[in-house]
Amino acid sequence: xxxxxxxxxxxxxxxxxxxxxxxxxxxxxxxxxxxxxxxxxxxxxxxxxxxxxxxxxxxxxxxxxxxxxxxxxxxxxxxxxxxxxxxxxxxxxxxxxxxxxxxxxxxxxxxxx
Amino acid sequence: xxxxxxxxxxxxxxxxxxxxxxxxxxxxxxxxxxxxxxxxxxxxxxxxxxxxxxxxxxxxxxxxxxxxxxxxxxxxxxxxxxxxxxxxxxxxxxxxxxxxxxxxxxxxxxxxxxx
Numbered sequence: 145x146x147x148x149x150x151x152x153x154x155x156x157x158x159x160x161x162x163x164x165x166x167x168x169x170x171x172x173x174x175x176x177x178x179x180x181x182x183x184x185x186x187x188x189x190x191x192x193x194x195x196x197x198x199x200x201x202x203x204x205x206x207x208x209x210x211x212x213x214x215x216x217x218x219x220x221x222x223x224x225x226x227x228x229x230x231x232x233x234x235x236x237x238x239x240x241x242x243x244x245x246x247x248x249x250x251x252x253x254x255x256x257x
Numbered sequence: 258x259x260x261x262x263x264x265x266x267x268x269x270x271x272x273x274x275x276x277x278x279x280x281x282x283x284x285x286x287x288x289x290x291x292x293x294x295x296x297x298x299x300x301x302x303x304x305x306x307x308x309x310x311x312x313x314x315x316x317x318x319x320x321x322x323x324x325x326x327x328x329x330x331x332x333x334x335x336x337x338x339x340x341x342x343x344x345x346x347x348x349x350x351x352x353x354x355x356x357x358x359x360x361x362x363x364x365x366x367x368x369x370x371x372x
Contacts (some may be wrong), residue, residue, distance in 0.1 A: 146300060175358060186261075186346060186362040187301070200359045238358060245291050246360065248300030255280055 147171065148249035150235050162223040165252045169216055175199070176218040177238070177246060178210055182231040191216045193218055194240055209247045240249030260284045261349050263363035270370050276334040278366050280347035283328060287349040291360065292332045294320060295344045304345075309312070337370045344368070 147170035157163055169176050178190040189202035192257035204210075207225075212218045222229060232253050236246035262281045270276045278292075288309040293301035307314040307321045307330070314321050320333045334341055344367050348360040 146302070149299070172263075174288060177358070177360075179362075186263075186364040187348075187360075189359045189361070202359060236300070240358065245303040246358075247303070250298070250300045253300055 146247050148237050148247050150233075150249035150252050151203060152252060153250070154255075156257060157225060159225055159227060159256055161225050161256075162221065163254065164233075165169060165220040165222070165233055165254075167218045167220070167235030167249060168239050169218070169235075170247050173237035173239055173247070174216065175238045175240040176216070177236040178204075178214055178218070179234040179236065180231050181234065181251075182228075186235065187234060190220070192241050222254070227256050230254055230256045234255075259365040261347060261361050263345075263347060263366045264298075265366050266283075266364070267367040267369070270337045270368065272339055272372050273336045275335045276332075276341065276364075276368055276370065278287055278334075278368065280330050280332075280334040280343050280363050281328060282330075282349050284349070284351070284361075285328070286351040287361075289350045290321070290323060290330050291348045291350075292319075293346045293348060293362075294341075295346065295365070301346060333367075337368075338369050339372050342368055342370045 149168040174195045179187040184208045190204040192200040210220045232251045236248045291306040292304040295301040323330045344365045346365045348362045
């Protein structure tokens with residue numbers, strides 16, 4: 145157990161639908177990151193939040209949004225889902241400042257049918 | 258534009274021998290490099306890192322080498338063990354404005370260590 149909790153582990157939904165992925169960071173970590181991994185590819189950075197505020201943004205689609213709540217958990221919202229959105233979505237957290245690498249959760253596998 | 262590349266999708270090594278995983282990058286602004294290991298159905302696990310001010314960092318059986326002029330880093334595992342069989346990702350970051358602690362990942366190399 146890495147200490148980063150992601151729910152749900154698996155999600156199957158239809159095209160056009162909206163889903164919410166949830167992440168609880170490791171205790172003491174203020175930064176939360178979201179990554180997408182499609183089809184055995186590398187991880188693509190989506191977005192970072194630090195203590196409730198957006199800190200860095202990657203190639204995140206406009207249909208996707210995220211937020212970090214006062215208790216530091218984060219949610220990634222994916223809307224108007226397309227088949228190509230099927231992927232593993234990883235959340236990670238880190239100590240900040242003093243960044244030395246992330247701790248990843250085990251991911252949410254999203255399948256859009 | 259892939260800024261971090263792992264050109265070998267897979268590598269097979271005999272137990273006890275050395276495993277060498279390679280990674281190339283194109284962005285000269287990167288100043289911190291990491292290796293992650295990933296088992297199936299799990300998230301990536303941090304393995305070892307190196308700052309751009311160093312050319313070598315060692316942690317037990319794992320050593321990372323950085324050649325800045327060639328924009329190349331490698332991970333050496335000696336001796337390799339069957340439990341090392343996993344997908345290895347290299348990643349890079351830079352401390353520029355707006356970058357946060359964003360990591361750019363390579364596509365991964367699947368290492369198979371045969372008993």
